[in-house]
Amino acid sequence: MSRSLARLAALAGIGCLALTACAPGSNSSAPEADSTPSGEVRTDAAALGEVTLTVWDQEVRGGQAAQITKLNDEFQKKYPNITLKRVSRSFDDLNKTVKLALSGDNPPDVFQTNNGRSDMGTFVKGRLILPLDPYAQAYGWDKRYPQSVRQYSSYSPDGKTFGTGTLYGMPQVGEVVGVYVNREHLKEAGLSTPKTWEEFEASMATLRSKRPNESPLVLGNLDKWPAVHVFGPIQAQHVAPDTVQQLGFGQRGGSWQTSENTKAAQTVVDWVDKGYLSPKANGLGYDPAWQSFAKGSGTYLMAGTWLAPDLAKTTKDDVTFILPPPPSSAGGKVVSTGGTGIPWAISAKSKNPDAAAAYIDFITNSAAMKTLAETGNLPVVETAAQKAPDALTQDVFTAFGSIVDQNGLVPYLDYATPTMGDTIGAALQDLIAGKKTxxxxxxxxxxxxxxxSEKNG
Known part of the structure; x- marks a missing residue:
């Protein structure tokens, strides 16, 4: 979701669940940080001897807690020589604590960290976390995880370039912005689920005429960031994926002021003018908006996969989820805003990096993806092969698996700079309200x- 931190914080509750005790980190003395794992990479975790591995996470809510608890139990059974010392905190608490711990004498061995510039990028620049390329090659992560997923945890070694370079983290879950569709409303209007962008826009015109008391597309943009999830997929219809990545990751040399981006921005204005999108959207909150959609208001909701569990509870089989349909000229290639959950990283001061990598491999392997699905989470890879707990979530699994296979994920636009979330959120409010051209x-x-980007990209 975007804004990134707001999205992640909303998914996390407050809690402290430990396999041993809630502790500030391991008590081992910290070696000097290096830019690579020390010595030869070892993948036989059972042969590492007696190890205590300190793990910090923010998996405290619902299915998040269920999956990590189950995987931790299974890991300990398989590797009784490795004792997990788990520290579990809310996302906000973890984010604040990790920054202090990594530069201190008692950092966690393996931990979750936001992959944005202000967190992972800063840790890379300060050489506080290990590059994972040697482990990715040893365990085959570079083959299981496509570049469209790995890019969200990749940086240049100086931390300046985001979205390419060296791998520094491994996520478990994924997310993509798509379109929730009320199929009953389409049926009543004599329409079917759109397969192209042209059909999507044409269906909104028909719906506007047949359901004149509501806008076809539901949006609550009081918090500013939700409109980024409408603009992002629109932009992907007009702007080449490489260009979106360059802008979204804040890489040097790109430009927002192009004819393609102008077309995307004009589309937003046109949708407001045609009544596809309510001009009152800026006064409606995000939660009230999707909740009104769940109760039957509007036909389309452009939002992320993270809403599926809540929508599935109330909409039954009336609602499905599709990826933003591609323009007919794209030959079926689907591109949309998306990304991953918070990745797992290894402290550069860890005395047990091989054990930490073995743990990351265990919680991201094929068996782990099945566990994630069973506990209501969206596996970041092998998604389409999983069985979801309900029909809507199965649609989500299928859609996400498809776009990952096509390398069609492009970054959230607020990744670009530390201030872009506020900038684009406010600017989109002005665009929707007609205050900005x-x-x-x-x-x-x-x-x-x-x-x-000129200074840091």
Whole structure:
């Protein structure tokens, strides 16, 4: 979700569940940080001797807690020589504590960290976390995880370039922005689920005429960031994926002020003018918006896969989830905003990096993906092969698996700079309200992106 931190914090509760005790970290003395794992990579975890591995996570909510508890139990049974000392905190608490711990004498061995520039990027720059390329090759992560997924945990060694370079983290779960569809409303209007972008827009025109008291597309943009999940898929219809990645990751040399981005911004304006999108969207909250959709208001909801569990509880079989349909000229290639959950990383000061890598491999392997699915989470790879707990979530699994296979994920646009979340959120509110033209909207984004990327991209 975007804004990234707001999205992740919303998924996490507050708690402290430990296999031994809630502790600030291991008590071993910390070696000097190095840029690579020390010595030869060892993948036989059973042969590592007696090891205590300190693990910090934010898997405290519902299915998150269920999956990690189950996997931890299974890991300990398989490797009784490795004792897990688990420290579990809310996302906000973990985020604050990790920053202090990594530079201290008692960091965790393996931990979850937000993959944005202000967290993982800073840790890479400070050489506080290990590059995982040697382990990725040894365990085959570089083959199981496509580049469209690995890019979200990849940086240049100096931490300046995001989205390419060396792998520093491994996620368990994925997410993508798509379209929730009320199939009953389409049927009543004599429509079928759109397969192309042209059909999608044409269906909104038909729905607007046949259901004149509501906008076809539901959006609650009071919090500013939800509109980024409408603009992102629209942008992907007009702008080449490589260009979106360059802008979204804040890499040097790109430009928001192009004819393609102008078309995307103009589409938002056109949708408001045609009544596809309510001009009152800026006054409606995100939760009230999707909740009204769940109760039958509107036909389409453009939002992320993280809403599926809540929608599945109330919409039964009336609602499905599809990826944003591609333009007919794209030949079926689907591209949309998406990413991963919080990745797992290894402290550069860990005395047990091989055990930490074995743990990461265990909680991200094929068996782990099945456990994730069984506990209601969205596996980041091998998704389409999993059995979901309900029909809507199965649609989500199928959709995410498809877009990963096509390498069709492009980054959340607020990744670009530390301030882009606020910048693009406010600018989209102004665009929807008619306070900014498409050109003025893009000028605002270019100023933020250009200033930062030239210095840091």
């Amino acid at each position: 498409p050109d003025q909207f893009l000028e605002t984004l270019q100023k933020d992106y250009g200033t930062y």
